[in-house]
Amino acid sequence: MELSIAKMTDILITGAGIVSAIGVGKDETLRSLLEERSGIRPLKYLNTTRREFPVGEVQLSNDEMCTLLGIDSNSQPTTRTALMGMLALKEALEQARLSPDLYQHIPLISGTTVGGMDKSEQYYLDFLEGDSRNEYIRTHDCGACTEMIADHFGRFQLLTTLSTACSSAANAVITGAELIRAGRADCVVVGGSECITKFHLNGFASLMILDRESCRPFDASRAGLNLGEGAAWLVLESSDHAQKRGAEPLAHLAGYGNACDAFHQTATSADGEGPYRAMKLALESVGITPNQVDYINTHGTGTVNNDLTECAALSRLFGEQVPPFSSTKAFTGHTTSASGTIEAVICLLAMQHSFLPVNLRFTNADSCQKPVSTATAKPLRYVLSNAFGFGGNDSALLFAQSSAEPVPAPKLITAEPISAQRPKVYLLSAAQISAQQPLCDDWIEHPEPLTEPLTRSREADYKQFIPPLEARRMGRIIKRAIATAKTAIDTAGIGIPEAIITGTGLGCIENTEIFLDALCREGEDQMMPTRFMSSTHNTMSSLVAINLQDHGYNVTYAHNTVSFQSALMDALLQLRRGAIGNAMVCAHDEMTPSYHALLCKGGFLAGKKATECSVSMVLASDNPGNALCEVAGMRMLYRPTEDERQQALDGLLKEADVTDYHLTDGYPDLFGTCYTSPALDLYAAAHLIKDKPLVVRYSDEKHYSLILLRPCSAC
Amino acid sequence: MEQLIQKLKQEIIEVLNLEDIKPDDIDANAPLFGTEGLGLDSIDALELIVLMEKNYGIRLQDPNQGKEIFKSISVMADYISKNRTK
Numbered sequence: 001m002e003l004s005i006a007k008m009t010d011i012l013i014t015g016a017g018i019v020s021a022i023g024v025g026k027d028e029t030l031r032s033l034l035e036e037r038s039g040i041r042p043l044k045y046l047n048t049t050r051r052e053f054p055v056g057e058v059q060l061s062n063d064e065m066c067t068l069l070g071i072d073s074n075s076q077p078t079t080r081t082a083l084m085g086m087l088a089l090k091e092a093l094e095q096a097r098l099s100p101d102l103y104q105h106i107p108l109i110s111g112t113t114v115g116g117m118d119k120s121e122q123y124y125l126d127f128l129e130g131d132s133r134n135e136y137i138r139t140h141d142c143g144a145c146t147e148m149i150a151d152h153f154g155r156f157q158l159l160t161t162l163s164t165a166c167s168s169a170a171n172a173v174i175t176g177a178e179l180i181r182a183g184r185a186d187c188v189v190v191g192g193s194e195c196i197t198k199f200h201l202n203g204f205a206s207l208m209i210l211d212r213e214s215c216r217p218f219d220a221s222r223a224g225l226n227l228g229e230g231a232a233w234l235v236l237e238s239s240d241h242a243q244k245r246g247a248e249p250l251a252h253l254a255g256y257g258n259a260c261d262a263f264h265q266t267a268t269s270a271d272g273e274g275p276y277r278a279m280k281l282a283l284e285s286v287g288i289t290p291n292q293v294d295y296i297n298t299h300g301t302g303t304v305n306n307d308l309t310e311c312a313a314l315s316r317l318f319g320e321q322v323p324p325f326s327s328t329k330a331f332t333g334h335t336t337s338a339s340g341t342i343e344a345v346i347c348l349l350a351m352q353h354s355f356l357p358v359n360l361r362f363t364n365a366d367s368c369q370k371p372v373s374t375a376t377a378k379p380l381r382y383v384l385s386n387a388f389g390f391g392g393n394d395s396a397l398l399f400a401q402s403s404a405e406p407v408p409a410p411k412l413i414t415a416e417p418i419s420a421q422r423p424k425v426y427l428l429s430a431a432q433i434s435a436q437q438p439l440c441d442d443w444i445e446h447p448e449p450l451t452e453p454l455t456r457s458r459e460a461d462y463k464q465f466i467p468p469l470e471a472r473r474m475g476r477i478i479k480r481a482i483a484t485a486k487t488a489i490d491t492a493g494i495g496i497p498e499a500i501i502t503g504t505g506l507g508c509i510e511n512t513e514i515f516l517d518a519l520c521r522e523g524e525d526q527m528m529p530t531r532f533m534s535s536t537h538n539t540m541s542s543l544v545a546i547n548l549q550d551h552g553y554n555v556t557y558a559h560n561t562v563s564f565q566s567a568l569m570d571a572l573l574q575l576r577r578g579a580i581g582n583a584m585v586c587a588h589d590e591m592t593p594s595y596h597a598l599l600c601k602g603g604f605l606a607g608k609k610a611t612e613c614s615v616s617m618v619l620a621s622d623n624p625g626n627a628l629c630e631v632a633g634m635r636m637l638y639r640p641t642e643d644e645r646q647q648a649l650d651g652l653l654k655e656a657d658v659t660d661y662h663l664t665d666g667y668p669d670l671f672g673t674c675y676t677s678p679a680l681d682l683y684a685a686a687h688l689i690k691d692k693p694l695v696v697r698y699s700d701e702k703h704y705s706l707i708l709l710r711p712c713s714a715c
Numbered sequence: 716m717e718q719l720i721q722k723l724k725q726e727i728i729e730v731l732n733l734e735d736i737k738p739d740d741i742d743a744n745a746p747l748f749g750t751e752g753l754g755l756d757s758i759d760a761l762e763l764i765v766l767m768e769k770n771y772g773i774r775l776q777d778p779n780q781g782k783e784i785f786k787s788i789s790v791m792a793d794y795i796s797k798n799r800t801k
Binding site for chain 2: 206207208265266267468469472473525526527528529530533
């Protein structure tokens, strides 16, 4: 297939906002950085018994944040993650001078893992018995947090949420940039937010990676990280769009890379394969050589393991000439899911004001290289920022000075114009574990009726997929993820997929619930590390990668009912611009009777046939002849008007040159309902499609999505 | 001591979810970690630290201490019998 080779769409950053332990807003943040004032302090705001751990808390109570934002906390549910997110987003939108009438054309993409956990851990027992705080049941999920942040300002075009643990916000930036490159948006708002909770404070404590003193990244005496919290947002736009409305660029987003360490759920590899690949991809994506990088804001958590791994990766990529680097987590603490954009904003400040941020509390090196330990003025042209997450979800962002010369990018393909030249995308295989017979399509001939309010999945025989020593630590959802992934890959005959992209509404909710229950009933001592490890949303995607030894692109979306559609959108964007030739798109959700009861109280599953979902499907831009169908396009919208729904359908059909088609609203009678059941709908549609193109529609009070399938007879 | 060793075997099987292993399958003197013996890893070590605190009132602050203590069930039982507070 002939593809036009051209320069990457120039992506500018025209707004930035930040809230962290070292200040509310860019001005305070800059002052703290220049005056070397750390934000690590004794605990003040979190109500916990674990007071032995210093943290980087935002120095505002929830009430104070509500006052700053003009929110009446009695009239609407708010979480600390959402409030911090709003404060930072306000600054970014104001700086970009985006008027609210533009929001409906702008996608907003966030990163978080904690989501509404601060309120869930406060009200969990009340959810079960008291019923006085049930409005907080549905603010728990990551997507709800993004919706609260966005809704405070207006109606954005599309909302989604990345949840790849500590690289979540960095991956939100990447997805946003992909939407601009694909010509799907002129402007996107991207960021992340995360507050400290008892849940992950105790989780990190159980992994024994929290320092009881202020953290010392890269120092020989380092003994762990300090948790931090905060939020940061960026406004990204195409240079054309920025020019048209006269927006001033702060910097360019010049490149990025995402790779998977595929080594261990919580530990990092000795050779730094994931970090090395992520940084290398970021440099390659823009075509600069390692010696052009002027500064690296490292992930640098201060754990023995992370810093060694990161230094190994730096040595592999930069050799003897490692550029000046530092970890600003000694200032902010580890702001986990938000760290990707918090550190991006710190990089922007360093570029604007020409200085190298100091790595506080560094005195002695071990086998790591030495970070920047004294204040240094230096003009910065290219700056790299690293963010690595549990499960080995590693990302790197590359920023360029806005006055830097145009960046050559010979390897990249612009998406403009949307044309038939783009590669088609085929669905090669799909495997499910659900309420129907697992890992087969018996449901077509012999459907199992759904008779209960909650039908849990029929389990497959996992022994053939997972060795017992590995299986013992896996919850049911993880076993299902691996079994469906291996089945889909075998059927497609593709070997190791180039990308694994997963959607999940609630992640490993069974383990999360057990951990939360123990936390609320038994107190904060003696929490079990295995439960915590399996509570992050990216556990399935990363364990599948570890199992397959897949170092390719790997992300997880967690945005309630559009988690799967977001994952599919990401895969389509990358397949269509030729960045990858194939991708595995997965959707996994599990449900316990107790959590089902909560979600019914919260209004999501009441009156529906609730189920669980595990689907893995392989998409590719080549059809070796066995494809189930073509995925000819999709649309995703947040709170669309009737007109916008119609326009979305018309646009989708026109783009694929389709006039005669069928439309389905899914197959809830066969596969039931859960956050990712739209994946089961697509799976079923791909098997049931006959002579005509088929539109699979999903619609609820907030989200609307359309996926267009074309039968292979017409591909 | 023999009684404590038996009890520990049972507790370890339970907390580490070693479904296919029975107490008698475990050699009390065999290494718990690495490729010989049970083949446990660093996360199991963290679980064993929680187990020691919960069941025997022994609090370790440095995960590296575990390397010595968790050499084998016998070594672990010996350490527990000398340091237990409950």
